[in-house]
Amino acid sequence: MSVVLDFERPAAEIRTKLDAIEKQYAANPTPELDAQRIDLRRDFANRTQAIYRALSPWQTVQVARHPLRPQTMDYAIGMCTDFVEFHGDRVFGDDRAIVGGPARIDGRPVMLVGQHRGRETRERVERNFGSPHPEGYRKAHRLFELAEKFGMPVVTLMDTPGASPGLGDEERGQGWALAANLATLATLRVPVVCVVIGEGNSGGALAIGVGDRFLMLEHSIFSVASPEAAASIVWKDAKFAPQAADALKLTAPDLLRLNLIDRIISEPVGGAHADPSAMIATLRSTVAGEISRLETIPTERLVSDRYEKYRRLGSWFEMAPPAKPAGSV
Amino acid sequence: MRNLFRRALPKVAGDAGQEAVPDLWVRCGRCREMLYAREWAEASKVCPKCGFHARLTISDRVALLLDANSWQELDPDLRPTDPLGFAPAGRPSYAEKLATESLDSGQSEAAAYGRGTLDGLPVSLAILDMGYFAGTLGSVVGEKIARAFELGIAERRAVIVVSASGGARQQEGVVALIQMAKTAAAVQALGAARLPFISILTDPTLGGVTASFATLGDCIIAEPGAVIGFAGPRIIEQTTGEKLPPGAQTAEFQLRHGMVDQVVARRDQKAIIARLIRLFSHATQPAQDPTASASTPHGEPRVVATAGVQ
Ligand SMILES: [Zn+2]
Numbered sequence: 001m002s003v004v005l006d007f008e009r010p011a012a013e014i015r016t017k018l019d020a021i022e023k024q025y026a027a028n029p030t031p032e033l034d035a036q037r038i039d040l041r042r043d044f045a046n047r048t049q050a051i052y053r054a055l056s057p058w059q060t061v062q063v064a065r066h067p068l069r070p071q072t073m074d075y076a077i078g079m080c081t082d083f084v085e086f087h088g089d090r091v092f093g094d095d096r097a098i099v100g101g102p103a104r105i106d107g108r109p110v111m112l113v114g115q116h117r118g119r120e121t122r123e124r125v126e127r128n129f130g131s132p133h134p135e136g137y138r139k140a141h142r143l144f145e146l147a148e149k150f151g152m153p154v155v156t157l158m159d160t161p162g163a164s165p166g167l168g169d170e171e172r173g174q175g176w177a178l179a180a181n182l183a184t185l186a187t188l189r190v191p192v193v194c195v196v197i198g199e200g201n202s203g204g205a206l207a208i209g210v211g212d213r214f215l216m217l218e219h220s221i222f223s224v225a226s227p228e229a230a231a232s233i234v235w236k237d238a239k240f241a242p243q244a245a246d247a248l249k250l251t252a253p254d255l256l257r258l259n260l261i262d263r264i265i266s267e268p269v270g271g272a273h274a275d276p277s278a279m280i281a282t283l284r285s286t287v288a289g290e291i292s293r294l295e296t297i298p299t300e301r302l303v304s305d306r307y308e309k310y311r312r313l314g315s316w317f318e319m320a321p322p323a324k325p326a327g328s329v
Numbered sequence: 330m331r332n333l334f335r336r337a338l339p340k341v342a343g344d345a346g347q348e349a350v351p352d353l354w355v356r357c358g359r360c361r362e363m364l365y366a367r368e369w370a371e372a373s374k375v376c377p378k379c380g381f382h383a384r385l386t387i388s389d390r391v392a393l394l395l396d397a398n399s400w401q402e403l404d405p406d407l408r409p410t411d412p413l414g415f416a417p418a419g420r421p422s423y424a425e426k427l428a429t430e431s432l433d434s435g436q437s438e439a440a441a442y443g444r445g446t447l448d449g450l451p452v453s454l455a456i457l458d459m460g461y462f463a464g465t466l467g468s469v470v471g472e473k474i475a476r477a478f479e480l481g482i483a484e485r486r487a488v489i490v491v492s493a494s495g496g497a498r499q500q501e502g503v504v505a506l507i508q509m510a511k512t513a514a515a516v517q518a519l520g521a522a523r524l525p526f527i528s529i530l531t532d533p534t535l536g537g538v539t540a541s542f543a544t545l546g547d548c549i550i551a552e553p554g555a556v557i558g559f560a561g562p563r564i565i566e567q568t569t570g571e572k573l574p575p576g577a578q579t580a581e582f583q584l585r586h587g588m589v590d591q592v593v594a595r596r597d598q599k600a601i602i603a604r605l606i607r608l609f610s611h612a613t614q615p616a617q618d619p620t621a622s623a624s625t626p627h628g629e630p631r632v633v634a635t636a637g638v639q
Contacts, residue, residue, distance in 0.1 A: 009553030089384050161538075166569045170578055173588045175539030175559035182513035185544055189523075203497075203509060203540040203559075210510045224497050224506040224537075229564070233499055234417050247417040258412060260503050307518065310511045311475060314468035315412035315504055317405070319437075 005275075007055075011047040011270070014165055018044055019187040048270040055219065058242035060251050061129030061227055063219040064199045064248035068273040070280055072114030072157045075197065078280035079287070080105055084152045088139060091262035092172060096127040097160070098179050098208070100143045102152065106288040108318040113140045113208055114157030114197070130199075134177035137207050141181050144188055153191040154209040161226050163204030178207040186310065187303060190270060193287055195265070196252075197272075202229075208252035212306050213290050216252040217279070218267040220259075223250035258311065339479040357381055359554075373595040382552050382595060384532060387441045390456045390491050393594065394599055395445040397413040400454075407469045409438060415500040424501035426462075436461040436572040439494070440470040442477040444486065450605035453481040456491045457538070464494035466537050472506025474542055478515035482522045487606040492543040495561075496536020509541035516545040525609035527602050530557050530580065530589065533555060544588070548605055551580035551589040558583075 004012045018040040025033040055063065063069070073288035076083045080103035088094040117130030124130075140156075148155045163174055185192060185208075192211030200209060200222040216222060225233070226243035230248055234240070249255065252264045265286050268275035293301065355366050359381035369376070372381040374395050385393070391400045408506035415423035427438050432439060439462050455477035457464045464470075474490065481488040497505040519526055528546025530539075532555035543549075553556055558578035565573060576582055580592045593601050 125500075165564050167565060167571060167573060167577060170558050170560065170565070171545075171586050173583075173586065174527075175536075176544045176588055178540035178559070179509075179513060179544045182510050182541055183517050186510060186514035187517045202506065203537055206506055206509055207540070222503055224499055224502050230499050232567070234420055243418040247413070247415055248495070248499075249413045250502070255503060258504070260507065301540065307514050310507065310514050313504070313507045313511055314472050315410045315501070316407050316468045316472055317410055319406040319408050 003067055004258050005049060005059070005066070007059050007062075008270075011044060011051055014040060014044045014047055016308070026102075043177065044106055044118070045269060048274070052219070052270060055251075056242075057221075057251050057254075058227070060219050061199070061245050063243075063271045063273075063287050064221045066271065066273045067119055068276075069198055070272055070276040071118075071159060072112075072116040072197065074110055074276060075114070075157060075280055075283060076103060078277065079284040080110075081107075083112065086139070086143060086303040089135040089142060091138060092135045093133075095133045095139060097130050097132040097164070098136035098140050099176045100140060102146075102150075103157065105155070105284060105291070108288070108291060109150075109152050110291065111143050111152045111154045112157070113143050113154065115160040115205075115208070117159060117198070128164055131162060132160065132204060133164050133166075133169055134172040134174045137163070137174075137177035137181050140208050141177070141184055144181070148188050148190050151190060153193065153294065154185075154188065154211065155291075156192070156194045158196045158200035158205040158209050158222075159198035160193065160201060160204050161199060162202040162229070163207070175203075178203045181207040182210055186306065189295075189303060191291055191302060192306075193290045193294070196222050196284065197283075199226070201226045212294050212302060212309075213263070214261050215263045215265055215286070215290070216255065216261050217265050217272060217283075218252055218270050220252060221245075221250040222250050222252075222255055226234055346480070348451070356577035356591045358383055365369055369488050375595050380553060380594070382532065382554055384459055384493065386455045386460060387458050390498060390597065391445070393595060394489065394491075394602070395447055395452075396453065398450065399445040400443055401445060402441050403480065404473065405437065405441065407472060409467055409469045409501075410452045410517070411500075412468070413500070413502045415502065430462055434461045438469040438473070439464045439467075441472045441605065442473045442480070444480060447489070447599060450603060450606050451484065451486045452606070453477045453484070453486040453488045454491075455489070457496070459533070462498060464538075465496060465505070466508050466512075466541070467498035467505045468508065470494075470498075471505075471511050474508075474512045475515040478512075478519045478526075481519050481524050481526075485522075485524065487525045487527065487610070488519055489527045489602060490542060490546075492530060492534045492538050493531045494536070494538040494543075495534060496538060503524065506537065506623075509537050512542040513545060516542050520547075527605055528575070529598065530583075531555050532563075535559070535562050545629060546611065549589045550592075550593045550601065552598075553580055553592055553594055555580045557589070575589045 021037045083103035084101045086101040099116045103112050115130050118124040118127040142191045193213045194209045194211040196216040202225050227244040228238040231240035231244040232238045268278045272279040354363050358378040360379035361403050362378045411423045440457045454475050525547050528543050528549045530551040534557045556578050562573050584592050585587045
């Protein structure tokens, strides 16, 4: 499966030439072909880097949604050992859009929870395209409490177009499930590291995204609503999603500038989908480092620091009250 | 159901859900009955014929819930900024919308909070108002809600929040989204101080408000007929293609599905809240000698008041 995004085309054309030369060189390794392939490799790397340095917000959305981008299960398998997937909320059912369970990262037990969108059509349907139902959030809630009970740091991976908006979701209390997770994560007595790996939209992402550290992969997005949903609110037309992506400030660099996230994790040149195993290795070492640091903080302080961190977020000003006459008390 | 709310000119009574008719009459937003305006207002804008609960302003809510002259609004001067520089191509910018919204509504934001007494009980009360930016949760609303909970903790007051909101304020982007986490954390802090939080859901309570503080109440009370849910009806129909059955996402629907504790008409809300605060407060008081507690009739406001800074 090969997917070339529109704006990747100039690099893809070089890649096609390079592949042809590599094939010729393999059959007939002349110094001329060798020089050509070295040039083409350099051109390809430079062009890809140039494209990825200048991604527009809407292009970033395309990269964040790239079908070959590593997803939660890829990280669960590639970044962890001993992962045991837990199923079900013990009340209603098992939601496939959220996966989770205990695992080890660099030998250290953690609780991993993330949204998983799936790749093939059948899997995507089974997983509701990564839009969790309330039972998914309640499974996550169960895992958060297990993590606290057994003193395991929580690692969450966000990758969702948003919480599922169906009648059944309403009947089973989608809003209630999301709110319960926010409250529980806000006071959980173990370190919580949250990472947006793809698309992190709305309360559906935030409900597994409250923690001590909030990280974003370089080309992931984090937004109050999907660009399409915001466009249908602001322009009354989802076709304006690219314009909405511009206005929403949903890219990692924009959000870091606004002090709304803690850190950006670099992706391989050409995006995580260009080299999934390198991406997975980077995330593993980053998360392991964050956990080691958080584990040195005493629990009481960890929890109060987390409260303060969220308490400070917001942007408002206080109008000066009307001036009092001089000498008044 | 949504198109019950039609704006009419001239705006006399001025409340959404009521079509103003010149002079002394208002027309019920549901049954269309002509109602004598003063009687209707005295009934807290509930239609005597069909029981329709029209939307209330912040001062209506204060009059409904608090003891006369006890309301003391705090931090009324918090104003929104434009953290993203939200300027959607070809549409009014957030800065422009903020300016016109304040002029149209005469309000400075979509929530107010403060202290007051309810049947003599000291409470911290926050009220959201659909009249400004559809009651949306942005930085100022989030900050006021958080402060309402902190006021409760600092002065040992029960906290009451009356919600009415279209959800998170899109124009503040992630800044608005994070107010959901901030307010949920504030609810937890109140809980850790063992003080009660009574959440009142009114028409409409949707999106990021439903998915944060509003559904975290120790008791959740919904107003009759209020639309309450996570995704709005329009989003559900657009996304799933399914038409919602009549009565979906009403207060009564949420009661049936176990999501709210009671659906309570306006006229009964104050008494129920007072009873709840007294019941919850009893459990959080230090043990007292039985003669002292026997000499105090049940339902006296002694409990919350002991540690309160009035
Ligand atoms: Zn009526």
